[in-house]
Amino acid sequence: xxxxxxxxxxxxxxxxxxxxxxxxxxxxxxxxxxxxxxxxxxxxxxxxxxxxxxxxxxxxxxxxxxxxxxxxxxxxxxxxxxxxxxxxxxxxxxxxxxxxxxxxxxxxxxxxxxxxxxxxxxxxxxxxxxxxxxxxxxxxxxxxxxxxxxxxxxxx
Numbered sequence: 001x002x003x004x005x006x007x008x009x010x011x012x013x014x015x016x017x018x019x020x021x022x023x024x025x026x027x028x029x030x031x032x033x034x035x036x037x038x039x040x041x042x043x044x045x046x047x048x049x050x051x052x053x054x055x056x057x058x059x060x061x062x063x064x065x066x067x068x069x070x071x072x073x074x075x076x077x078x079x080x081x082x083x084x085x086x087x088x089x090x091x092x093x094x095x096x097x098x099x100x101x102x103x104x105x106x107x108x109x110x111x112x113x114x115x116x117x118x119x120x121x122x123x124x125x126x127x128x129x130x131x132x133x134x135x136x137x138x139x140x141x142x143x144x145x146x147x148x149x150x151x152x153x154x155x156x
Contacts, residue, residue: 001078002046003054003085005093009035012042015053020072024108028131043089045070045082052078054086062098064090068114083118087149100149102142105130112140119151120144 006012012035016022022033035042041056052070059065066086070079090097102115103126120142130137
């Protein structure tokens with residue numbers, strides 16, 4: 001699995017706006033998707049064909065939020081590999097990032113479980129902060145630090 005940074009907004013859009021992905025990730029009322037190529041790092045996951053896109057969104061100088069998007073037809077085979085590739089890319093290319101967080105709506109426990117499988121731990125609950133299908137939901141806040149990523153890499 002190769003994680004390669006992409007600067008191509010059309011590639012990002014072609015993955016994230018696929019109906020089976022966008023219907024899940026788009027919050028109610030979010031409108032048309034336009035990737036912010038300046039503020040975010042976008043990683044194409046390649047085997048060699050593209051199997052997904054990860055977004056690394058800076059929160060501050062040492063913290064970034066990670067978003068995983070693996071194409072449904074590749075999830076069973078490559079999801080775990082994409083996650084390790086993304087974490088490895090962050091470790092190798094963003095030395096200033098000390099903390100990664102993931103904010104996951106509670107309606108997606110499978111995503112929480114996937115994220116926890118890399119060593120992320122639940123750190124809190126962002127109450128009533130996500131709207132989907134007319135309902136307001138809480139979101140789990142999960143996190144992992146740079147030293148913890150290094151520990152998990154060898155545990156896997």
